[in-house]
Amino acid sequence: DAGVIQSPRHEVTEMGQEVTLRCKPISGHDYLFWYRQTMMRGLELLIYFNNNVPIDDSGMPEDRFSAKMPNASFSTLKIQPSEPRDSAVYFCASSLTGTGSYGGYTFGSGTRLTVV
Amino acid sequence: SQQGEEDPQALSIQEGENATMNCSYKTSINNLQWYRQNSGRGLVHLILIRSNEREKHSGRLRVTLDTSKKSSSLLITASRAADTASYFCATDGRSGGGNQFYFGTGTSLTVIP
Numbered sequence: 001d002a003g004v005i006q007s008p009r010h011e012v013t014e015m016g017q018e019v020t021l022r023c024k025p026i027s028g029h030d031y032l033f034w035y036r037q038t039m040m041r042g043l044e045l046l047i048y049f050n051n052n053v054p055i056d057d058s059g060m061p062e063d064r065f066s067a068k069m070p071n072a073s074f075s076t077l078k079i080q081p082s083e084p085r086d087s088a089v090y091f092c093a094s095s096l097t098g099t100g101s102y103g104g105y106t107f108g109s110g111t112r113l114t115v116v
Numbered sequence: 117s118q119q120g121e122e123d124p125q126a127l128s129i130q131e132g133e134n135a136t137m138n139c140s141y142k143t144s145i146n147n148l149q150w151y152r153q154n155s156g157r158g159l160v161h162l163i164l165i166r167s168n169e170r171e172k173h174s175g176r177l178r179v180t181l182d183t184s185k186k187s188s189s190l191l192i193t194a195s196r197a198a199d200t201a202s203y204f205c206a207t208d209g210r211s212g213g214g215n216q217f218y219f220g221t222g223t224s225l226t227v228i229p
Contacts, residue, residue: 004158033216043159043204043219056216091158098216104149104161105206105217 006108018080025094035091120205120220128226135192137223139205197229
């Protein structure tokens with residue numbers, strides 16, 4: 001397996017534009033997580049899915065953020081409209097269990113988003 | 117917050133020395149995990165220790181867990197320059213009807229060749 005695949009690796013966009021981040025989890029992993037990492041706030045959980053169903057989206061900062069998981073092999077995180085304070089590295093992770101009790105979470109390489 | 121806190125925030129040692137990082141957390145846990153993050157990369161799972169375990173080894177890594185003190189430590193023995201990275205502890209907790217992990221703020225380790 002190629003691991004968790006995220007695209008794009010880097011995204012630079014202008015304020016107000018829509019941004020879509022993509023993630024392909026490891027096949028067979030029932031849980032998918034979206035995290036945001038900044039120097040100020042560290043690693044924050046935004047939302048996670050179990051079997052394609054959103055379980056907890058309490059970490060989604062605003063209505064400008066939305067996430068979908070239309071099938072077991074694909075998820076998107078969308079920001080519309082984007083703002084400079086959304087600039088961060090966004091990670092997708094997948095796991096066999098919610099608490100990673102079998103092998104932990106597997107993270108993708110992240111998408112570095114810069115909103116100017 | 118259920119988030120763990122690592123200590124120290126930054127650590128610099130010479131190659132060959134041992135590195136010890138600590139993690140404190142606030143609530144009861146089922147298990148605790150340690151992750152490494154190299155600059156510009158995603159987090160990589162290192163080791164998991166369950167609440168009924170006190171110590172666990174994996175290669176040059178040794179993890180201890182003291183549930184009475186709500187703390188864990190990660191020891192890297194005979195450090196190498198390639199161990200330079202940030203290290204995070206993650207503790208499990210309940211949120212929104214499900215279980216998830218909360219990551220700490222990390223310890224930045226620099227191993228000087």
